Amino acid sequence: MQRITFGTSGWRGILCEDFIFDNVKVVTQAIADNLKASGEASKGVIVGYDSRFMGEQFARECARVLTGAGIKTFICVRDTPTPVISFEILRRKTAGAINFTASHNPPQYNGIKFSPSWGGPALPETTNDIERRANEMMGEVCYRELSLDEAFKTGLLEEIDPMETYLADLANKVDFKAIAKLGTLAVNPLYGTARGYLAEPLEAHGVKVVQINDRRDPYFGGFPPEPSEKYIQDFIKLVKENPEIRLGIATDGDADRFGIVDGDGSFIEPNYIIALLLDYLVRVRGMKGGVGRSVATSHLIDAVAKHHGIEVFETPVGFKYIGELISQGKIIIGGEESAGLSIQGHVPEKDGILACLLVAEMVANEGMSVKALLERLYEQVGRYLTKRVNITLSEQLEAAFPQKIAATPSSFAGVPVKEKITIDGNKFILEDGSWLLFRKSGTEPVVRLYCEASSENRLEALIAAGREFIVG
Template sequence: MATIKFGTSGWRAIIADEFTFHNVRVVSQAIADYIKKTENPAGGVVIGYDSRFMSENFAHTTAEILCGNGIPVFICDRATPTPTIAFEILRRKAAGGINFTASHNPPEYNGLKFSPAWGGPALPETTRQIERRANELMQHPEFQIKSVEDATAEGLLTRIDPREDYFAAVLDKIDVDAIQNANLKIVVDPLYGAGRGYLSTLLERAGCEITVVHDFRDPLFGGAQPEPSPETLKEMLNIMRDRSYHLGLAVDGDADRYGIVDNGGTFINPNAFLAMALDHLITTRGWKKGAARSVATSQLVDKVAQQHGIELHETPVGFKWIGDLISKDAITIGGEESAGLTIRHHVPEKDGILACLLAAEMVAVSGKTLSQQLKDLYAKTGTVLNERVNLHLTPQRMASVREKLKTPPTRFGELTVEKVVTIDGTKFIFDDSRWMLIRLSGTEPVVRLYVEASNTTDLEHLKQIGMAYIEEE
């Protein structure tokens, strides 16, 4: 019998294998029990979903469980971005939210993500309680169910369209006048997902001339993962080689991650963009709160924070940690190398839509391409290069790597390890410019290798020694 296990961003599994209607009912009942015990159930729960196969059906199944438990439900009337759901939780002062999405995972996956009343991804102390109750229910299923029809008739279930309130909140955080005055031409790619009609509409309202690709639902995401990477954005990259476009902007399947292509077709590394955005926000807003990045994210962010004299927070992987700092108004910006960020006074959740609009603002305000802005930043900080390698291993090899890392080496050839950081994975710091992180994924059978250095030679060397360590018997 399968067990329910929450990873870095909710419970994810393969559809029709472990992600079944029965198991969705189990997890939904566990969440209902948690809400009745720890939150104000009368506040209701916002339910949303992305464009994956059967997502809306799973959402209605959860609605039946919550309503069966007497908890009001506000269910989105179409595929809705993750950050929009987070915003709606806060706007309504709801007891929480449930979102059906597997984010950037392959099409065969789906997922269930719970956000408590504070709007961010549930912290481990919350998911552990839900996990424990769900696995009890797996052994002894016991559900309280009310049909969608009955719940609607009784006023327990309400269908909502949260777009306009979210649009107003996002535009309030962006320099719309600057964007309008810049007459930007932008290519938009929502990657067949929940961001359709969101990013394009906001850019049009900000006065941009846009060209949209992949603007229809495809649960197979064109046969690839809905991750805004150079591999999945080939059509955008081809269009962007026509230098008449200022930017190409994309979001992933649930629109919480971003992909940015500069004038001429250069893909902007999310690590670099996070540091550039921090520098821009401090300069234009005057915000002097701290900055947060995950342990896997570039220390270019640290260099910018140091230049401006602000505190740097290093967190485990998983946006819940950054969201917690945002909810406490402790930081100006927080982000991860996997292209997730949010800013002060916004939702405590990744927002790829906001990130894309921030990129448009940065080009509009500076009058420079993002590549030019990065060159200017490197002139102050020094060059910082990084790379992530995903290694697909068998369960046996995964277990072997996990065991080896229990006793981290102190040297890799001629390189001496100066410091080991183990807040999430194992990070080997060699000096002030070179580091390597080995981390086992919490959602896929993958070992991730992260490397960073100041030049391509050192970067390639770190990558080779890291891969050799992972793959050796």
């Protein structure tokens, strides 16, 4: 029997294999028991879902188990972005939310993401407890279910649509008037939950929008719903071939990640967007505080922070750690290289909708393209180039990996190692400021290698040295 395991963003599985109704009900009951043990259950739980296959059905079965446990349940009437669900947790002051999403994973996946009352992704102490409870109950009928009719009649179930309140709040955090001066924007919700959350409010504020992939498609056009350069070539082509388009903005399947295409069709890496927005928020908006980034995210952020005299918080991979910093009011902005960010005063969860709109505001107010803004930033703080590659391991290499990575080499690509950081994986800082990070996948025989340097030649040398360290 498949064991329930929560990763950095919840429990995910393949539909009809391990992600089945029986397992979903067990995990739901485990969450209900966790909330009862913590004394939070009386506040109620929001249930949402993204645009994947059977999202509504899983949400309804979840609601039957929650209401069967006597927990008031607020179920979303349509597929809803992850950051919007986070916003609604805080607005309604609920015990949390159960969100059926596999984010940017391929269409055959679905998942359960639990967010507690503080609005961010559940921390390990919470997910470990839910895991334990679920695995102890696997294979048993350990829950009571109410019919939806009975749940509605008793007041334990209520339908909600949090779009209007979220967008009203967003209008206070984004300068739509500035964006309206930018010109034409291209929007790509990638068949996901951001439909209605980007193009429509932009148009309502007088922005001319060209939109593609704006219908629900559980196959996501045949690709993973990830707004990376590899999977949005149709969007890049649209921007490149239409000179009137000043900027392209895209979101992933559950709208917690962003993808930015400059006006000339160039895809801009998320690492650089986080650094640009940090500089913009400090310099133009006058925001004060630190900045949070994961251990795998560019040190361009550190250079910008040093330029402005602000503190950097380095976290393990997983937005829950950055979300904590936002919730505590410690940082202006927090982000990850995997295209997630949020800002001070907003939800402690990745928000691709907000990220896209902030970039549009920045480009409009600065009167420069994203690439031009990045070059200007490089002139001020230095050049940082970042890349991630996956190294597939044979059985022998996988067995040898723990011992190999425990050692600290004296140098990589001819530059001495200055420091080793083990906050999440093994990160080697070199004397010239470049670095490498090795993180072993928890689900497959793959090592993720992250490298950063000040030039393309140096970056490629680091990648080769990192690969040689693992494989050679």
